[in-house]
Amino acid sequence: MGALFGVVGAGGCGRGVMPLAKAQLARLGVDHCGLVFVDDALAGRQVNGLRVLSHAQFLTETASARYAVVAVANATTRERIASRCEADGILPWAVSAENVVMMDDVEMGCGSILSPFVTLTSNIVIGRHFHANLYSYVEHDCVIGDYVTFAPSVKCNGNVVVEDYAYIGAGAVIKQGLPGAPIVIGRGAIVGMGAVVTKSVLPGETVVGNPATKLIK
Numbered sequence: 001m002g003a004l005f006g007v008v009g010a011g012g013c014g015r016g017v018m019p020l021a022k023a024q025l026a027r028l029g030v031d032h033c034g035l036v037f038v039d040d041a042l043a044g045r046q047v048n049g050l051r052v053l054s055h056a057q058f059l060t061e062t063a064s065a066r067y068a069v070v071a072v073a074n075a076t077t078r079e080r081i082a083s084r085c086e087a088d089g090i091l092p093w094a095v096s097a098e099n100v101v102m103m104d105d106v107e108m109g110c111g112s113i114l115s116p117f118v119t120l121t122s123n124i125v126i127g128r129h130f131h132a133n134l135y136s137y138v139e140h141d142c143v144i145g146d147y148v149t150f151a152p153s154v155k156c157n158g159n160v161v162v163e164d165y166a167y168i169g170a171g172a173v174i175k176q177g178l179p180g181a182p183i184v185i186g187r188g189a190i191v192g193m194g195a196v197v198t199k200s201v202l203p204g205e206t207v208v209g210n211p212a213t214k215l216i217k
Contacts, residue, residue: 004063
């Protein structure tokens with residue numbers, strides 16, 4: 001009886017993570033026959049050749065242990081699912097591409113997803129269930145909160161604080177802060193695609209453009 005590994009969410013995010021999960025298990029010498037999608041909406045189907053189980057089915061399937069990575073882009077939904085998994089005794093699982101570069105003194109919380117070509121340099125603290133998509137990087141002396149999402153090609157330069165639930169859009173650039181005076185992306189803030197952030201962003205604020213300014217709806 002082996003362990004069961006689940007990628008929670010069979011949408012675009014989950015389908016992008018699943019090949020990384022397969023490859024990671026192969027590198028560890030773990031048989032990936034116990035690898036499934038977990039998605040209540042698609043339970044009973046197959047997606048990309050793999051079974052899709054409901055959350056309840058994932059709990060009742062015979063296994064020595066259960067691990068899950070939450071491949072859902074929305075931060076609050078990701079937190080809700082992660083909390084449900086934790087309450088049901090499902091262990092958090094971090095999935096990372098083989099070519100991720102992690103340099104020195106990087107502290108990672110549980111449940112992260114690191115896509116191909118992600119780079120984390122040095123003296124970085126990253127919270128729980130962080131998503132870093134293709135070609136993103138985090139430079140030195142940064143602090144990243146819980147349930148933060150980086151879309152593809154995010155450039156997070158040194159001395160930056162990204163608070164919980166923030167979403168950084170594809171191709172966004174966050175200017176380097178100063179020691180003791182970091183640029184802060186506030187809790188739940190959204191940085192738009194291609195934005196160039198040159199100063200701190202307030203909690204819950206959406207900024208767009210170059211230089212990034214508050215989006216007026």
